[in-house]
Amino acid sequence: MVTIGGLSKQTGCNIETIRYYERIGILLKPPRTEGGHRLYEREHIKRLVFVRRSRELGFSLDEVRTLLRLVDGKRYTCREVKAVTERHLEDIKKKLSDLRRLQKTLRDISSQCEGGSVPDCPIIDALFEEKRQ
Amino acid sequence: MVTIGGLSKQTGCNIETIRYYERIGILLKPPRTEGGHRLYEREHIKRLVFVRRSRELGFSLDEVRTLLRLVDGKRYTCREVKAVTERHLEDIKKKLSDLRRLQKTLRDISSQCEGGSVPDCPIIDALFEEKRQ
DNA sequence: CTTGAATCTGTAGTTGCTACAGGGTTTATC
DNA sequence: GATAAACCCTGTAGCAACTACAGATTCAAG
Numbered sequence: 001m002v003t004i005g006g007l008s009k010q011t012g013c014n015i016e017t018i019r020y021y022e023r024i025g026i027l028l029k030p031p032r033t034e035g036g037h038r039l040y041e042r043e044h045i046k047r048l049v050f051v052r053r054s055r056e057l058g059f060s061l062d063e064v065r066t067l068l069r070l071v072d073g074k075r076y077t078c079r080e081v082k083a084v085t086e087r088h089l090e091d092i093k094k095k096l097s098d099l100r101r102l103q104k105t106l107r108d109i110s111s112q113c114e115g116g117s118v119p120d121c122p123i124i125d126a127l128f129e130e131k132r133q
Numbered sequence: 134m135v136t137i138g139g140l141s142k143q144t145g146c147n148i149e150t151i152r153y154y155e156r157i158g159i160l161l162k163p164p165r166t167e168g169g170h171r172l173y174e175r176e177h178i179k180r181l182v183f184v185r186r187s188r189e190l191g192f193s194l195d196e197v198r199t200l201l202r203l204v205d206g207k208r209y210t211c212r213e214v215k216a217v218t219e220r221h222l223e224d225i226k227k228k229l230s231d232l233r234r235l236q237k238t239l240r241d242i243s244s245q246c247e248g249g250s251v252p253d254c255p256i257i258d259a260l261f262e263e264k265r266q
Numbered sequence: 267c268t269t270g271a272a273t274c275t276g277t278a279g280t281t282g283c284t285a286c287a288g289g290g291t292t293t294a295t296c
Numbered sequence: 297g298a299t300a301a302a303c304c305c306t307g308t309a310g311c312a313a314c315t316a317c318a319g320a321t322t323c324a325a326g
Contacts, residue, residue, distance in 0.1 A: 003323095005272065015273085016315060024313095035322045037273055046261060053260050057242075058235050061313065071257060081256045082248035089243065092236050099232065102191050103225050109190075110222065115215035123214045124204060127186045128179060136292095138303065148304085149284060157282095168291045170304055194282070267326100274321065280314085290305065296298085 001039045011048050018048065026051055026061060026068070059088055134172045144181050151181065159184055159198060192221055 008015045021027040027047060030038045047068075054064045066084055070076035112122040141148045154160040160180060163171045180201075187197045199217055203209035245255040 003272075004274095014315075017313085019274090020314065033322085035273085036275095037322070049263055050260050053262065053264065055313090056264065057239055057260075067257070067260070075252055076254065076257070077250045077252060078246050078254040078256075079248045079250055081254045082243065082246045085239065085243045085246070085256055089236065089239055092232060092239065096229065096232050096236065099225060099229050103222065103229065106190055106218065106222055106225070110215065110218045113211050113215045113218070115212045117210045117212055119208055119210060121209065121211040121214045123211075123218055124200070124209070127183050127190075127200070129186065130182055131186065131189065136304075147284075150282085152305090153283065166291080166304095168304085169306095170291070188282090269326090270324095272321100272323070275319095277317085279316075281312095283311090285310075286308085288306095290303105292301100292303070294299100294301080296300100 001041060002045075004038045004040070007040045007045060007048065010045060011052055013048060013052055021048070021051060024061070026064060057088075058092060059084075063088060134174060135178075137171045137173070140173045140178060140181065143178060144185055146181060146185055154181070154184060157194070159194060159201070190221075191225060192217075196221060 002010070004015050004018055007013070007018060018027065022029060027044065030040050030044055032038055050068070050071075051064055054067060055061075059067070063084055067081065070080055070084075109123055109126045112126070135143070137148050137151055140146070140151060151160065155162060160177065163173050163177055165171055183201070183204075184197055187200060188194075192200070196217055200214065203213055203217075242256055242259045245259070
């Protein structure tokens with residue numbers, strides 16, 4: 001049985017975030033002391049670790065909710081879990097390609113500028129142009 | 134002189150977004166008709182194109198504000214502009230490397246799962262583990 | 267029993283928009 | 297000149313995923 005502060009330290013998750021997760025139904029309401037302080041058991045800790053790890057891996061809270069529903073339902077299959085994961089991997093792939101394109105464009109633009117103390121800049125000029133290509 | 138709808142069509146920027154940009158000081162307040170409708174001139178259009186292009190290239194509104202201040206000041210130098218751009222490129226680089234790491238980890242985890250109809254999944258197991266390495 | 271640390275609830279802020287509601291204005295048509 | 301349709305106005309609330317308070321209460325140590 002640990003307090004919210006203990007849980008926070010164990011998981012590296014902010015106290016306010018823990019309460020937030022409870023509020024939006026990601027974490028279950030824990031029992032309380034007489035005075036109203038939250039007390040967590042092993043199951044809660046496990047669940048929060050799951051949530052944190054999922055978030056670290058870029059799953060949205062909504063995806064985390066889906067994963068938790070599967071786990072909670074107890075009769076989830078690999079197929080379902082893998083589907084969520086693969087969809088997420090697709091998102092990442094898209095983001096990567098978007099970012100790479102961005103980087104290339106920006107590098108091209110930036111390379112035209114010598115960064116001198118001239119009062120005219122090819123970067124600014126480029127920003128005043130609508131998208132080419 | 135175009136109305137806000139015309140400006141929206143010309144730039145591809147939502148009407149509410151245009152008003153939002155005005156509210157937060159990114160766009161200048163345009164003159165109005167007697168009835169209070171906004172009327173934009175060439176300068177406004179140019180400025181909005183600049184903002185849109187900058188946003189497309191991933192600059193935050195705060196960075197856009199910085200760039201606009203430089204442009205407005207009229208005595209900006211290449212050095213200043215390039216500094217903003219290079220900082221932004223660093224951000225992108227970091228995001229890219231974070232995303233690539235994420236992708237790798239997630240792929241590793243996902244590859245251990247065959248997606249069958251088994252009621253036990255290595256992905257779920259991995260999510261219950263704290264971060265390794 | 268007192269102090270100080272921890273916790274409580276509730277609300278507001280962040281970024282960059284988007285989506286209304288409930289009005290007023292402009293323009294086209296008759 | 298009336299009317300309708302299309303447009304525009306302000307103001308507010310919502311999204312994700314937290315974070316940061318304020319002001320009150322409770323807990324643990326000495």
